[in-house]
Amino acid sequence: MWYSISLHTAFVLRPHTFPELKNDAFVKAARGEETDYVPVWCMRQAGRYLPEFRETRAGQDFFVTCRTPEICCELTLQPLRRFPFDAAIIFSDILVVPQALGMEVTMVPGKGPTFPEPLKEPEDLVKLCQSVDVNAELGYVFSAITLTRHKLEGKVPLIGFSGAPWTLMTYMIEGGGSNTMSKAKRWLYQYPEASHKLLTLLTDVIVDYLVGQVAAGAQALQVFESHAGYLGAMQFNEFALPYIRDISKRVKAKLKASSLPTVPMIVFAKDAHYAIEDLSQSGYEVVGLDWTVSPKVAREKAGNSITLQGNMDPCALYAPKEKIGEIVKKMIDDFGTQHYIANLGHGLYPDMDPDHVGAFVEAVHNHSRHTGKN
Numbered sequence: 367m368w369y370s371i372s373l374h375t376a377f378v379l380r381p382h383t384f385p386e387l388k389n390d391a392f393v394k395a396a397r398g399e400e401t402d403y404v405p406v407w408c409m410r411q412a413g414r415y416l417p418e419f420r421e422t423r424a425g426q427d428f429f430v431t432c433r434t435p436e437i438c439c440e441l442t443l444q445p446l447r448r449f450p451f452d453a454a455i456i457f458s459d460i461l462v463v464p465q466a467l468g469m470e471v472t473m474v475p476g477k478g479p480t481f482p483e484p485l486k487e488p489e490d491l492v493k494l495c496q497s498v499d500v501n502a503e504l505g506y507v508f509s510a511i512t513l514t515r516h517k518l519e520g521k522v523p524l525i526g527f528s529g530a531p532w533t534l535m536t537y538m539i540e541g542g543g544s545n546t547m548s549k550a551k552r553w554l555y556q557y558p559e560a561s562h563k564l565l566t567l568l569t570d571v572i573v574d575y576l577v578g579q580v581a582a583g584a585q586a587l588q589v590f591e592s593h594a595g596y597l598g599a600m601q602f603n604e605f606a607l608p609y610i611r612d613i614s615k616r617v618k619a620k621l622k623a624s625s626l627p628t629v630p631m632i633v634f635a636k637d638a639h640y641a642i643e644d645l646s647q648s649g650y651e652v653v654g655l656d657w658t659v660s661p662k663v664a665r666e667k668a669g670n671s672i673t674l675q676g677n678m679d680p681c682a683l684y685a686p687k688e689k690i691g692e693i694v695k696k697m698i699d700d701f702g703t704q705h706y707i708a709n710l711g712h713g714l715y716p717d718m719d720p721d722h723v724g725a726f727v728e729a730v731h732n733h734s735r736h737t738g739k740n
């Protein structure tokens with residue numbers, strides 16, 4: 367009886383049948399295969415810069431939205447109706463993982479994510495759920511992915527994502543955004559053992575969460591280490607890199623063991639220039655770059671076999687459209703058209719002009735088609 371077994375078992379035993387993928391440029395580039403043009407998508411492409419996004423979100427609590435698959439699906443599809451992006455990213459948030467661990471997180475308009483009771487001392491770790499059932503706690507994300515994968519009708523691939531352990535740890539200790547991450551960094555220096563315990567717990571949940579996303583239909587996975595830049599090389603090597611490596615290794619092993627498709631994985635560690643070489647050997651097919659590293663330096667550090675993703679300064683979208691075209695041309699000339707996925711170096715801001723996002727996408731397609739395979 368298929369319907370009496372758990373959702374997870376159903377995923378494993380009977381994978382979904384989805385519409386055939388029509389535009390595989392992103393997946394091919396991510397796998398290091400040759401493409402006819404440079405695929406492009408934008409971090410935060412499903413976001414507040416779109417009037418239709420603001421309308422759909424209006425008056426609705428952020429995390430209620432995240433828990434409503436139909437709305438997540440709609441928000442994910444909105445940017446694709448406007449622009450010929452080569453990939454979609456599921457609308458959700460990295461902070462659903464701390465929620466799954468039992469923490470309360472609210473999105474305060476004008477302020478951002480807020481944890482009323484952040485972790486203060488190592489004793490607080492016992493309050494966290496020590497073994498998370500991702501199907502029970504995060505099944506709503508899986509449902510959103512499955513629904514969106516159907517509604518995409520194979521137009522472009524769907525990217526799933528998670529925050530990386532260190533970035534999630536910062537929110538859980540800081541209680542929200544922070545300029546210094548000094549509370550979270552205090553843990554690294556004062557309580558290294560408890561820090562590793564927390565990072566290990568997060569890693570375990572993230573691994574199951576990412577595997578669940580693939581079972582639900584995600585065709586690529588991005589791991590966001592957005593707060594990597596607050597760590598120096600030494601701390602990154604101790605508190606971030608080992609967990610980032612562990613995630614790719616364990617996700618791939620679990621996908622294989624469950625006969626699920628192996629999907630390309632992207633690691634985006636913002637401002638971690640010192641780590642580009644290590645990240646390119648950490649089991650991910652793609653290394654995402656922020657705008658503060660030059661394409662040539664990044665390529666030298668990463669080697670030729672890895673695919674790079676990025677890295678236009680998001681604020682370049684404030685420039686006139688012709689200037690955006692020039693910046694894109696230089697970026698593609700420097701990265702080359704192969705083993706490369708165009709993106710911004712971080713997410714879009716709410717005050718950005720959708721027309722300029724369109725100009726960015728168009729410039730990437732036009733210039734890379736024109737330049738040919740180099």
Ligand code: 1CP
Nearest residue numbers: 409410411412413455456457458459460478543590592713
């Ligand atoms: O009401 C709203 O719409 C709030 C704005 C918003 C949006 C659109 C938040 C709050 N999250 C999201 C969606 C979101 N978050 C996506 C959706 C898909 C897409 O990219 O189109 C993704 C991938 C994220 C991931 C995320 N959330 C990251 C990693 C990427 C990054 O920006 O570095 C981080 C750090 C968060 C935390 C978060 N969520 C929201 C805000 C404002 C923040 C940052 C808070 C802070 O540190 O100050």
